[in-house]
Amino acid sequence: MxxxxxxxxxxxxxxxxxxxxxxxxxxxxxxxxxxxxxxxxxxxxxxxxxxxxxxxxxxxxxxxxxxxxxxxxxxxxxxxxxxxxxxxxxxxxxxGNNQTKENKLMVATHKFDNIKMRPRETMTEFDERFSSIAIEISTLGKTYINREIFIKVMRALPRE
Structure with missing residues (x-):
């Protein structure tokens, strides 16, 4: 069967x-x-x-x-x-075509580079937003090593 x-x-x-x-x-x-x-x-x-x-x-x-x-x-x-x-x-x-993919990657990379945890945002909410951007970037063919992701997350979190 x-x-x-x-x-x-x-x-x-x-x-x-x-x-x-x-x-x-x-x-x-x-x-x-x-x-x-x-x-x-x-x-x-x-x-x-x-x-x-x-x-x-x-x-x-x-x-x-x-x-x-x-x-x-x-x-x-x-x-x-x-x-x-x-x-x-x-x-x-x-x-989309290659130009569309490049534009989407550029926008997603910009979001990734500039992500910050928002005031009153929970860790779960931030994680969902961060993961969504990381998945989008990965889908578009760009990869980051774990160390880069870890550093990005640490810099995105507020000091407290």
Whole structure:
């Protein structure tokens, strides 16, 4: 059962990154010049239950993605016709191009460099805010060694 779920997850990721699955079968009438079999689309009347499941995966993936987002984000992806198109649009919206990433990194680094614990802010609140910035920077590809982070935290705390 576990192997079946893993294969299903692999199929879902395939659909998201490569587009809807095509159901193929070996052509009995055509081969390549090297004698290898040629694949052709399998007629719908020959589809097995597994073939139908694979064809429907694009719809399943789109439904999962649609139900994940609020109305604002949904309005940005609703025109996409496949899960792959949605994924590419989301990647573009969330990550941006190289210039956008550089700008995001510059802003995050500035926040990191200038972070200070606020008056009446608890250690938990400060830790959450600091961690959020550190995760953002890490996501954008910059890393700090533990010593740099420790020094930054110590300098950000008030004297008392």
């Amino acid at each position: 576990h192997a079946h779920l893993a294969a299903q997850d692999d199929d879902m990721w395939y659909v998201i990154t490569n587009g809807p699955m095509k159901i193929l079968k070996v052509s009995t009438t055509t081969t390549t010049t090297e004698g290898a079999p040629v694949m052709k689309e399998k007629p719908k009347h020959e589809w097995t239950a597994e073939d139908k499941r694979k064809v429907n995966l694009d719809n399943v993936a789109k439904d999962i993605i649609y139900n994940t987002f609020d109305k604002n984000m949904f309005s940005k992806i609703k025109s996409c016709s496949t899960a792959k198109e949605i994924w590419e649009k989301l990647t573009q919206l969330c990550e």
